Structures are given as structure tokens and as C-alpha cells.
Amino acid sequence: MDVTELLRSASLLVPEEAATENDITVRDVWDHLAYDEWQIALSLLEELGDGSPLPLTFWEQLAEAAEQLRLERSAAWCHWRCSEIRNGMIRADLTLRPASDARRRTPIAGHGVLRPMWDIGNLSPTGGAAVSIAGLWVEDMPFLEPGDRATVRLVPLTPSHWKHVGTGHRINMHENRTVAGTAVVLEIQLPPTAVPTRRSTHGSTPTPAIS
Incomplete structure (x- = not known):
């Protein structure tokens, strides 16, 4: 479909009273x-x-239209919304550690490029801290500088890892063994299919440990 058809088709999915x-x-x-x-x-x-x-179709059509119009930021946002529908979304108030206290010295791109690790209280089979991967989108800001604070949106790679997380929980962001930032969960929306993963000693994919 061309841009006009994509936008018109997407518009028909919006309730007239919205x-x-x-x-x-x-x-x-x-x-x-x-x-x-x-x-x-x-x-x-x-x-x-x-x-x-x-x-999902609404955001897929908008993403395709944005790509045809070569609107990179808009296309990235629409693809991000597709990911939220598939995997769920966690909004949080994130504060990065200052450059003097952390390994990162450069700002984080705000449009969903980074997929850091998060310590959300899960444990590895040996009892140590394990982490879960989630992509990061910074709301209303193109970049987040070390030491700064912003509301962010997270899309979990494995939604079932986040079933126990609720509003008010404090979670730590990692890019390596050290803590890169701390976030307070504001909102959590997981897909209905995000059921807890059964533990198994054979054929399972372990939650990555912090190393």
C-alpha cells in the first residue's frame, strides 16, 4: 500500500469518539x-x-507509512509500540548514575536502541543475582545524559520474568557488573500470555547472570 492507503487504513481502526x-x-x-x-x-x-x-495492525501500518516518508524517529516509535503490544511495557522513573561513579561516559540514545540488563530480583540457579533484558525508550527526550533522570518505557525480552514486578518496585539497570542506574516502576502492562516459565534442568534457557 502507498502512504495514503496506509494512513487511511490505520485511521479506520480509531474509534470516531476517540x-x-x-x-x-x-x-x-x-x-x-x-x-x-x-x-x-x-x-x-x-x-x-x-x-x-x-x-497491532494500527501501529504496523503507521510504521510502514513513516518508513515510506523517511521519518526515522516516527518509524522507530511506531515499531516500538508494536513491540509493547507483543511483549508488554513497563514505565519507570530512571536515574542514571553520574559519569564519575559509573562506567558509562556518554548519553543514552532515547529511541529504543539500548537493551540493557535489569536486576529485578530474580536469582540464578546458584543463588546469585540474575538479570533480565529489556529495551529502553526515553519519553520526551532524544538522549539521557549520565546523572540525569527521566521517565522511560521498557519492553522486556522475556515478559514472564517480570510477572512479580509491581508499581513502586526499585530495579537496577546494568550494562556490566556495576549498577548504571536505578528506576522506580510507575506502571506495568504485560501481555496475557506472559505466564511464569517452568524451571527445568534440561533444555531451558537460563536467565543471564551479572558478569
């Missing part, structure tokens, strides 16, 4: 599509998608 904080509705999207104002229509659809849960 509205943003600025009272933007899908009818506004249709007005912009009528004049081939694709980038504006895409932006409005992203806003509408942030306000109410919409199906």
Missing part, C-alpha cells in the same frame, strides 16, 4: 489526508494511538 487532550479526532486526520498532508496526518494518528489502546 479524542486527544487537544480535542483532535480521526475526522481531523481525514481532513489532512484529503489534502495529502501525510506527515501531519501521521502525527495526529500517533497522538490518537497514545490516548487509547489500538490493535
Whole structure:
């Protein structure tokens, strides 16, 4: 499909009664599509998608439209939302350790590139600390500097590892053995299929230990 078809198809998945904080509705999207104002229509659809849960197809179509328009940041965000629907999402208040106290000296890219390890209280078979991998998206900021604080969104690689995590929990971010930052969980949404993994001594994939 071309950009117009993708955006029009995605718009049909938005309930007509849905509205943003600025009272933007899908009818506004249709007005912009009528004049081939694709980038504006895409932006409005992203806003509408942030306000109410919409199906995976919606975000897949927006991602494809953004790629055709060569809007890299928008495409990355739409693909990220697809990942959230598939694997779940954890919002947290993250504070990075300052450069003087941590190995990292450079800022973290905010658009979902980094997939750090997280100490969420799981243990390895030997009883030591184990970590779970989750991608990181920084809300409203292109970068997060060492020592800074921001609200972040995490997409877990293995959602079942996070079943015991709840709001208010403190979790540590690792890029190596040292703690790179500490986050307080604000919200957690896991897919219904995120069931606890059975322990097995044969054929299982262990949770990585911190090394």
C-alpha cells in the first residue's frame, strides 16, 4: 500500500469518539489526508494511538507509512509500540548514575536502541543475582545524559520474568557488573500470555547472570 492507503487504513481502526487532550479526532486526520498532508496526518494518528489502546495492525501500518516518508524517529516509535503490544511495557522513573561513579561516559540514545540488563530480583540457579533484558525508550527526550533522570518505557525480552514486578518496585539497570542506574516502576502492562516459565534442568534457557 502507498502512504495514503496506509494512513487511511490505520485511521479506520480509531474509534470516531476517540479524542486527544487537544480535542483532535480521526475526522481531523481525514481532513489532512484529503489534502495529502501525510506527515501531519501521521502525527495526529500517533497522538490518537497514545490516548487509547489500538490493535497491532494500527501501529504496523503507521510504521510502514513513516518508513515510506523517511521519518526515522516516527518509524522507530511506531515499531516500538508494536513491540509493547507483543511483549508488554513497563514505565519507570530512571536515574542514571553520574559519569564519575559509573562506567558509562556518554548519553543514552532515547529511541529504543539500548537493551540493557535489569536486576529485578530474580536469582540464578546458584543463588546469585540474575538479570533480565529489556529495551529502553526515553519519553520526551532524544538522549539521557549520565546523572540525569527521566521517565522511560521498557519492553522486556522475556515478559514472564517480570510477572512479580509491581508499581513502586526499585530495579537496577546494568550494562556490566556495576549498577548504571536505578528506576522506580510507575506502571506495568504485560501481555496475557506472559505466564511464569517452568524451571527445568534440561533444555531451558537460563536467565543471564551479572558478569
